[in-house]
Amino acid sequence: MNNKVILVVLDGLNYQVAHDCMGYLNGLKESGQASLYKVQTELPSMSRPLYECLLTGQKPIDSGIINNSINRLSSSTSTFSLAREAGLCTAAAAYHWFSELYNRTPYDPVRDRFTSDVSMNIQHGCFYHQDQYPDEHLFLDAEYLRRKYDPDFLLVHPMNIDDAGHKFGLSSSQYRNAARRSDTYLSSLLSDWVYQGYQIMVTSDHGMNDDRSHGGTTAEEREVPLFVIGERFSHQPCEAKQTDICGLSCELLGLNDHEKSFNPDLLGFASK
Template sequence: MSNNRLIMIVIDALRFDTACSHMGFMQHLVEQGKVARYEVKSEVPSLSRPLYETILTGTPPFVHGVVGNGVIRLSTQESLFHLARRSGKKTAAAAYYWVSELYSHAPFRHGIDRIQLDKDAPIENGLFYFEDHYPDSHLFAEAQWLVSEKNPDFLYIHPMNVDDDGHKYTADSVQYRNRVLATDDLLAQTLPIWMDLGYDIIVTADHGMTADGNHGGNTMDDRHVPLFIASNKVKPIIQEQVVSQLQLAPLACHLLGIDPSEAMVPLLMPGLVDQ
């Protein structure tokens, strides 16, 4: 029976093919019948800030208006944080500061917004970093602190090191692939703990990364990302059908047991147990 609690992990710039070839622990969970694996096609432009907003609100850039990384303002949409709080659930985030700028305060105030503990805010407990090379290991430790000390119903985790190494060395590099291996190891250290606590888990990405060391375009390297789901509401098999990134927000609402916003598309993903 689901506890209607969810941890969503968005690994910045994780390509679908590299996730399949280099995330051995995640594939182990798939082979053991613990996790479902999907291929997701992101919205375009395949840029970070627009797709953070898409993942967390279920709306495309043309609707939410965050059409580039230079659009620095609060979201105009109802996010998963807003919806969860309205349903009486506790929220938390360990994430890049652009998430704070979308749902807490814009622009980000480095001396004030690094740690946000505000019971009246959409993100009730927020720990935000502002350097792309901020260690993912530190971020996962902070996420574990949030789980242990704040007991959120919805926790959003957003590591950046895969994206950082992709830009520095390209997706066709030892450094990028090794960073994906390192991220998989962090998941191996944390996911079993969180699953034992009764959390459903989503692991996905905002966009991919090209052999040019960039993203933003319309290629499979830019747009195709993984989606791993650990939940008794989802059949733990590999789904061959490519799904839209717009499905992630209504999926999260389904796993949390809350109503989606009116702006979200209907949840039509294959593999849901009760549909």
């Protein structure tokens, strides 16, 4: 049984846009190869607080990472730290805030942009620090890390959907087309990931509104998708919480005594 996990966080992706615009992922759903769940994000619906939520299972109000300006290392165990402590290999192609949360802060692009250090929580990383960094390049960075280091846990985090939302808003063609492009990039990689036996989750940190922002309580800002692909998932209707993503990742990785919350109904019989 393959215990390797890929977590794709499509920054700023609203649930309805994912449902309406991402033909490849929804095609997998229609063919029975994937399931789609609607997830309500924790509050505030902002990036750095919800990166921490996805990787530690803690609500922002509990983690203390309550806005994007709080720049410090996470004080909680994370999927990265638990995997590393268990002797697994970790990697991330992601925005530099992940490096600041789980490796070292402040981010130094010369030192940290390309990371390969087994003592770090994110042992192998390709980090970027401009929101307009092309998603196509980011997905190639992720695939490079996967092929070179064969990580047990790989985080893939592109930013262009969020960037388009901040520039043009939720209802814009630019925002919807950014989602379509990410779906196309995933279609070039995901079939091979599935063939290799990875358990894959595709989700988002938060959504977007027509004010070209997020952070509040509206459905547009809080409702995000969770696509799950792989034989370890139950593919049955059930509740999916953002605070359960970390625990779900840990279960899929085969980590024991992680003490993170998760909904066992999301997992198949072999994973319980």
